[in-house]
Amino acid sequence: MINQLPISVQNFMQNYLNALNKNLPSNLIEGVYIYGSIALGAFNEAKSDIDFIVSLKRSANAKELEFITNVHSQMNNTEYGKRMDGVYVRASLVGKTNEELSTYLFCAEGTVSLGHWDLNHITWWILKEDGITLQGTPIAELAIPTEWIDVLNTLKYNMNQYWFNKTKNADEFLADEMVEFTTTTICRIICSLEQRDIISKDKAVNECLKTLPERWSLLLKEGARIRNDISAESFYKSNVKRAEECREFILYAHKLCNEKFFNEE
Numbered sequence: 001m002i003n004q005l006p007i008s009v010q011n012f013m014q015n016y017l018n019a020l021n022k023n024l025p026s027n028l029i030e031g032v033y034i035y036g037s038i039a040l041g042a043f044n045e046a047k048s049d050i051d052f053i054v055s056l057k058r059s060a061n062a063k064e065l066e067f068i069t070n071v072h073s074q075m076n077n078t079e080y081g082k083r084m085d086g087v088y089v090r091a092s093l094v095g096k097t098n099e100e101l102s103t104y105l106f107c108a109e110g111t112v113s114l115g116h117w118d119l120n121h122i123t124w125w126i127l128k129e130d131g132i133t134l135q136g137t138p139i140a141e142l143a144i145p146t147e148w149i150d151v152l153n154t155l156k157y158n159m160n161q162y163w164f165n166k167t168k169n170a171d172e173f174l175a176d177e178m179v180e181f182t183t184t185t186i187c188r189i190i191c192s193l194e195q196r197d198i199i200s201k202d203k204a205v206n207e208c209l210k211t212l213p214e215r216w217s218l219l220l221k222e223g224a225r226i227r228n229d230i231s232a233e234s235f236y237k238s239n240v241k242r243a244e245e246c247r248e249f250i251l252y253a254h255k256l257c258n259e260k261f262f263n264e265e
Helices: 007-023 062-075 121-130 148-166 176-195 201-211 214-228 239-262
Strands: 029-035 050-056 084-090 104-108 111-115 132-136
Touching (some): 062 084, 062 104, 214 239
Antiparallel strands (some): 029 132, 104 111
């Protein structure tokens, strides 16, 4: 329901729903849902994306695809338009991951494309456990098949493939944006594994500041600074030193997760 959204987002999403329903036929949309930081109660007014999923009763035709594209072009003229990230996928495919899907319509930072976006078991878990139904079939009736073991395997892949491969080049972490992305995402992986649930990045950083060795406190505070007040003075005098710390943090988390979570029978 719209009133479950942050007040600042309610009118925006209502206008989006109105635009969809005004010109798309009633036999196309099965439901419209919110997941991500909003669903987790951690919407950052300055930075968070609006993550959404539109479930379709059937495939959209060329005219309907064009209209959806135009809707997002219009929404981009408003406050949150370019922060909309989401997918349009047939209801029969809800719960499927990118590996199982052919191309579908998705919106990334307000731009609509045909291809593959962020459909994995973490996406479906958040929708299943915390998602918000804005219109149509309630989430509980979608019968999303994702279980925690699916999420665990996704986190294992992310840590052992995506993140571990990035440690081969510390220059990957020179930019502020990458420092924030690294620290918040790695903290979320650790805390989610510990709690057997996906939690928000902000909450994860706070938890890790309390529970991880003091060795990582400065780096985590730096990630939080970039996320919440990038104009504040950096905790580091050298971006090269900071980048190497990011690399070392990933290696620490990689070892921790494999020993504590991924080797369980």
